[in-house]
Amino acid sequence: MRKTILIILLTATAVLAVFLFFKKQTAEVCFNDSCFRVEIADNAVKIQLGLMFRKEVNEGMLFIFPKEGVYPFWMKNTYVSLDIFWINEQKEVVFVSRNTEPKNEQLINPGIKAKYALEFKAGTISLTEGDVIEIN
Numbered sequence: 001m002r003k004t005i006l007i008i009l010l011t012a013t014a015v016l017a018v019f020l021f022f023k024k025q026t027a028e029v030c031f032n033d034s035c036f037r038v039e040i041a042d043n044a045v046k047i048q049l050g051l052m053f054r055k056e057v058n059e060g061m062l063f064i065f066p067k068e069g070v071y072p073f074w075m076k077n078t079y080v081s082l083d084i085f086w087i088n089e090q091k092e093v094v095f096v097s098r099n100t101e102p103k104n105e106q107l108i109n110p111g112i113k114a115k116y117a118l119e120f121k122a123g124t125i126s127l128t129e130g131d132v133i134e135i136n
Contacts, residue, residue: 024039025039025040026059029060029133029136030134030136031125031131031133031134032131034125036060036120037059038060039059039060039061040061040064041062041063042063042064047063047065050063050073050078051078051119053077053078053079054079055080057120060118060120060121060124060125061118062116062117062135063116063117063119064116065116067115068089068114068115069114070109070112071114071117072107072110073108074106074107075100075102075104075105075108076104077103080121080122081099081101081121081122082100082122083096083097083098083099083119083123083124083127084118084119086112086114086116086117087116087117087118088113088114088115088116091135092131092132093127093129093131094110094129095114095129096127099123100122116135118133
């Protein structure tokens with residue numbers, strides 16, 4: 001009986017841990033007098049998965065990297081064309097890649113350090129290099 005209860009408790013704990021790890025967290029990103037609710041990718045698994053395998057993208061995704069660095073992206077297993085914006089620690093857009101080709105495995109390398117990246121369905125927003133965003 002004790003074994004059964006222990007197994008049930010361990011299983012419930014594992015399920016809860018997985019749920020909390022993958023729970024959809026959001027933030028509000030504002031720029032140019034507009035605000036958007038975006039999904040947050042702030043751990044290795046979420047960053048690696050990004051918007052892959054989604055047939056539709058209704059909101060953007062904000063990638064929060066552990067430290068400022070050069071972070072290339074690719075479109076493998078991504079079915080929707082995206083605009084990708086790399087943003088430095090001062091929250092200034094430092095590189096933009098527009099209308100990325102779905103399912104393309106070629107790296108998109110900004111060649112410049114960023115602390116954040118922001119992905120939206122292509123054509124959704126009009127950020128340009130030098131624009132500053134606010135994250136709430």
